[in-house]
Amino acid sequence: MTGIGDYMINHHKQCDEVFARAEQAVGAADWQRAQAEFEAFAHQMDRHFDMEENLLFPEFEEKTGHAGGPTQVMRMEHDQMRVVIHDMRSALEAKDAEQYLGLSETFLVLMQQHNYKEEGILYNMIDQVLGDQGEKLIARLDSVA
Amino acid sequence: MNQAGLQLEQAPPLSVPFRFFLLAPVFLLLAAAALLWRGPEALVARLSPAAIAVAHLVTLGFMAMVMMGAMMQMLPVLQGSPVPRPRETAAVTCAGVGLGTLALAAGFLFGERWLLNAGGLALAAGFLAFVAAVLVCLAGAPSQNHTVRAMWLAVLSLLVTVLFGVMLATLFGWGIALPNSSVHSLHPGWGLLGWTGLLVVGVGFELVPMFQMTPHYPKPMTRYLVPAILALLALWSAALWFDEGRWGAFAVACAVMMAAAYALFAVVTMALQQRRRRRLPDVTLDFWRVGMGSLLAASLAWGVRVAWPGPGPESIDILIGVLATFGFAGSVISGMLYKIMPFLAWFHLQAMCGPGVRAPNMKKILPDARQRLQFRSQVLALVLLCAAALWPGTFVYPAALALAAAAVLLEINMLIVVRAYRDNLRQVSDARPGSPS
Numbered sequence: 001m002t003g004i005g006d007y008m009i010n011h012h013k014q015c016d017e018v019f020a021r022a023e024q025a026v027g028a029a030d031w032q033r034a035q036a037e038f039e040a041f042a043h044q045m046d047r048h049f050d051m052e053e054n055l056l057f058p059e060f061e062e063k064t065g066h067a068g069g070p071t072q073v074m075r076m077e078h079d080q081m082r083v084v085i086h087d088m089r090s091a092l093e094a095k096d097a098e099q100y101l102g103l104s105e106t107f108l109v110l111m112q113q114h115n116y117k118e119e120g121i122l123y124n125m126i127d128q129v130l131g132d133q134g135e136k137l138i139a140r141l142d143s144v145a
Numbered sequence: 146m147n148q149a150g151l152q153l154e155q156a157p158p159l160s161v162p163f164r165f166f167l168l169a170p171v172f173l174l175l176a177a178a179a180l181l182w183r184g185p186e187a188l189v190a191r192l193s194p195a196a197i198a199v200a201h202l203v204t205l206g207f208m209a210m211v212m213m214g215a216m217m218q219m220l221p222v223l224q225g226s227p228v229p230r231p232r233e234t235a236a237v238t239c240a241g242v243g244l245g246t247l248a249l250a251a252g253f254l255f256g257e258r259w260l261l262n263a264g265g266l267a268l269a270a271g272f273l274a275f276v277a278a279v280l281v282c283l284a285g286a287p288s289q290n291h292t293v294r295a296m297w298l299a300v301l302s303l304l305v306t307v308l309f310g311v312m313l314a315t316l317f318g319w320g321i322a323l324p325n326s327s328v329h330s331l332h333p334g335w336g337l338l339g340w341t342g343l344l345v346v347g348v349g350f351e352l353v354p355m356f357q358m359t360p361h362y363p364k365p366m367t368r369y370l371v372p373a374i375l376a377l378l379a380l381w382s383a384a385l386w387f388d389e390g391r392w393g394a395f396a397v398a399c400a401v402m403m404a405a406a407y408a409l410f411a412v413v414t415m416a417l418q419q420r421r422r423r424r425l426p427d428v429t430l431d432f433w434r435v436g437m438g439s440l441l442a443a444s445l446a447w448g449v450r451v452a453w454p455g456p457g458p459e460s461i462d463i464l465i466g467v468l469a470t471f472g473f474a475g476s477v478i479s480g481m482l483y484k485i486m487p488f489l490a491w492f493h494l495q496a497m498c499g500p501g502v503r504a505p506n507m508k509k510i511l512p513d514a515r516q517r518l519q520f521r522s523q524v525l526a527l528v529l530l531c532a533a534a535l536w537p538g539t540f541v542y543p544a545a546l547a548l549a550a551a552a553v554l555l556e557i558n559m560l561i562v563v564r565a566y567r568d569n570l571r572q573v574s575d576a577r578p579g580s581p582s
Contacts, residue, residue, distance in 0.1 A: 020358050020422040027425045080495060087503065101425065102508030108423075109488040109507070112355040113222060120288040121225050 004056070004130060005123030007138050011051070012115045015044045019111070023104045026097050038092055042085055049078045051144045056126060059137070063129045070122050077114045084110065156222050157231035159493050159566070164239055165214025166482060167559055172206020172246060173552035179254060180545035185537035191462045192329075198253035203470050204336060205246040205268065209303075211478045212344060213238060213275050215485060216296070219348075224293055226285040234278040241271020249314075258318050265314030272307045276300055295347020295371045302339025302375070306332060327385035338378050338403055341474050343371055345436075346410050349477075356484060357430055359417040366413065370406060377403045397451050404448030411441040428516040432480025435524055439472025464534040471548075472527050479523060479555060486559060487511045490566040498573050510565040511558060519554040526551040 018041040025034035057071040084107045091100040130137060176199050180187050187195035217235060221227045228234060248264030251257065279300050286293050309332035315321040323329075350367045353359055361367075381399035388396070414437050418430065446465050450457050487507035494504035529544035 016358055017422065024424060083495075083503075098508070099506070102506035106488065106491055106507045108356065109484060110492070116223055116351070116355070117225065120223070120290060124288065 003127045004134055004137055004141075005119070005127045007141060008048075008051070008056075008123055009119050011044075011048055012119070015041070015048055015111075018044050019104070019108070023101070026092070026100045026104070029097060031092075031095055034092060038089065042089065045081070045085060047144055049082070051141050053078065055137070055140060055144065056130075059130055059133075060126050070125070074114070074118065074122065077110070081107065081110055081114070156492075157217060157228065157235075159489060161231045161235045162214040162218040162485070162489065163563065164235060165210050165217070166486060167556070167563070168239065168243055169207045169210040169214075169478075170552045170556040170559065172202050172210065173555070174549055175206065175247075175250065176202035177545045177549035177552060179250065180541060180548065183254070185541050188463055188533055188537040188541055189459065191459055191466070194253040194256065196463070198250040200466065200470070201246060201253075202250050203475070204341075205242060205249075208341060208470065208474045208478060209242060210239075211482065212341070212474075213242070215481065216279060216344075218485065218489070220279065220282050220286075220296070224283070224286040224288065224296075226282045226287065228278050228282045230278070234274055237274040238271045238278075241267045241269075241274065243271075245269075245271055252318075261314060261318035265311060265318060268314075269307060269311050272303065276304050276307075291367045291371070292347050292351050295343055295350070298371060298375050299340050299344035299347060302335050302343060302378070306336040306340055309335060325386050325389060327382070327388070327390035330385055330390060331382050334378065334382065337469050338374065338407075341470075342407060343374060345474065345477050346374075346407075347371055349410070349414060352481070353414055353417060353433070356423075357418055357427070357433075358422040360420055362413060362417065366409075370410065374403055374406050377406070392451065400451045401448045404444040404451075408441050408444040408448070411437040411444065415441075426513075428513065428520050429480040429483050431520060432476045432483075432523075435527065436473050436476035436480065439468045439476060439527070443468035443473060460535050460537075464531055467527075467530045467534050471530060476523070476527070479520070482555075482559070483511070483516050486562045490562050494566060494569050494573055497570070502573060504569060504573065505565065511562050515554075515558050515561065519551065519558055522547065522554050523551040 018037060022034060022037035022041045025031075025037050053075060057075070061071055084103055088100055088103045088107065091097075091103060127134075179195065179199050179202060183195040183199075186193060187199050190196060214235075217228050217231060221231075245264045245267030248260045248267060250264075252260030252262075252264055279296070283293060283297055283300070309328050312323055312328050313332055316323050350362050354361050377399045381396050381403065384393060384396035384399060385391075392400075415434065418434065418437075421430075443465050446461065446468070450461055450465065487510040490510050491504050491507055498504055526544065526547035529540055529547045533540035533544040
């Protein structure tokens with residue numbers, strides 16, 4: 001049986017993959033491809049944030065009865081990442097590779113330390129608390145556009 | 146379960162890791178100065194006072210300083226468990242290890258026993274404060290994954306290293322005989338094969354796939370390599386202890402297996418890096434490759450050296466030492482600093498920015514070209530130091546100068562990060578609306 005945590009960890013990997021492809025295209029100054037890869041990356045990130053903020057975190061908070069704990073920190077970090085993704089888009093539109101690559105470097109460290117915390121701590125907690133409705137939740141996560 | 150484990154506030158103040166980092170290149174520069182002063186003498190005999198002084202300036206002042214600073218930063222953030230009293234712990238550790246290293250090196254260079262005694266005491270106090278704080282922190286970590294376990298074993302190895310170090314300090318300082326003559330081998334053994342090696346391996350298992358986007362290390366390797374090395378280290382130590390420092394067949398077998406384990410880590414890391422998905426030029430990646438190349442060379446040379454019957458040339462021992470310390474750990478450390486320092490500066494700045502205000506990105510804080518220049522100087526220093534280990538008469542002075550250049554450039558790069566942080570802090574706080582969020 002696949003747990004919710006495993007499902008989300010797998011999606012982290014997909015996000016890593018599209019992130020690397022977009023960065024690669026910018027590095028090669030292939031702007032057309034960069035545009036497409038970046039949109040795929042931004043979309044997967046949005047989807048990931050949606051899955052957590054609109055589905056997993058509220059369910060978890062309801063079960064555990066507190067909204068101010070780790071999920072709140074994760075939301076704050078999502079906001080930080082959104083800001084960087086926004087700036088990456090501006091750099092892409094301006095075809096400013098140097099700016100984009102500086103931002104993507106920053107984004108990578110930000111995202112990886114965030115993912116590490118989720119994968120090492122939060123997802124385990126979510127699996128413990130929401131594990132009994134795992135399959136139903138995964139089906140709902142799948143349907144997040 | 147510790148629900149507070151993810152609090153952002155657990156990140157220590159910026160000054161906590163930065164004070165360790167900013168001090169480290171100073172010791173590298175002092176090592177270069179000692180090499181310049183003593184010349185070939187510092188590299189002809191492994192146990193000459195000058196060689197011991199240089200070795201400790203590098204391993205304590207540079208390597209341990211950065212490794213401790215990085216752990217104080219990473220443990221609370223990544224493992225979700227705060228280091229108790231971070232400012233006080235950092236102050237005591239920095240002062241103890243910093244002053245202790247100075248006194249110890251000066252004691253060896255000037256032949257002053259009181260300096261050796263004072264240095265030994267200060268080092269023991271500084272390291273014990275660090276070890277105690279980190280053990281409290283690790284015990285409270287909500288997730289006991291393989292990296293946390295590796296950190297446990299690395300820190301316990303540090304404790305063992307310090308214990309043997311204290312015995313040696315009492316020998317050199319007070320003239321108190323060693324309980325066992327194997328301590329001469331066990332002290333560097335636990336410092337390099339235990340503390341340094343296990344920490345790099347344990348952290349590398351996480352960080353290499355994360356930042357270079359490589360495939361993960363094989364599961365059995367992440368599970369068993371670190372405990373296996375520690376078990377071999379313990380068996381090797383016991384064998385040497387019972388034989389009063391003489392290398393029997395069992396000790397040799399343990400050492401060869403440890404060398405093979407580290408060689409395996411180096412080869413697997415380099416192979417994974419070949420398959421990385423992030424293919425842009427990256428100074429950290431290049432530092433890791435130099436580090437892994439050095440680790441492989443040091444492991445192979447040491448494995449052959451210990452299995453070889455009869456005494457080998459001293460120059461090979463010194464070469465192995467250069468590769469294992471400055472080549473392996475020194476490269477990995479510098480590479481990691483170029484990720485940690487600009488990111489922390491950005492992270493703390495961004496956290497203080499008001500809406501619509503942006504902190505400069507990592508590469509604006511520290512441009513690639515500056516990292517690249519320092520990387521080249523450090524590789525040059527490594528190559529020349531290796532040559533100086535084999536031919537001290539010819540190469541010790543160029544090596545010392547290159548080492549000094551690498552140290553100065555590293556410190557300059559760090560100060561650029563600090564300056565970017567300070568300048569932007571002023572702008573950020575000026576641009577910020579009156580009420581704190």
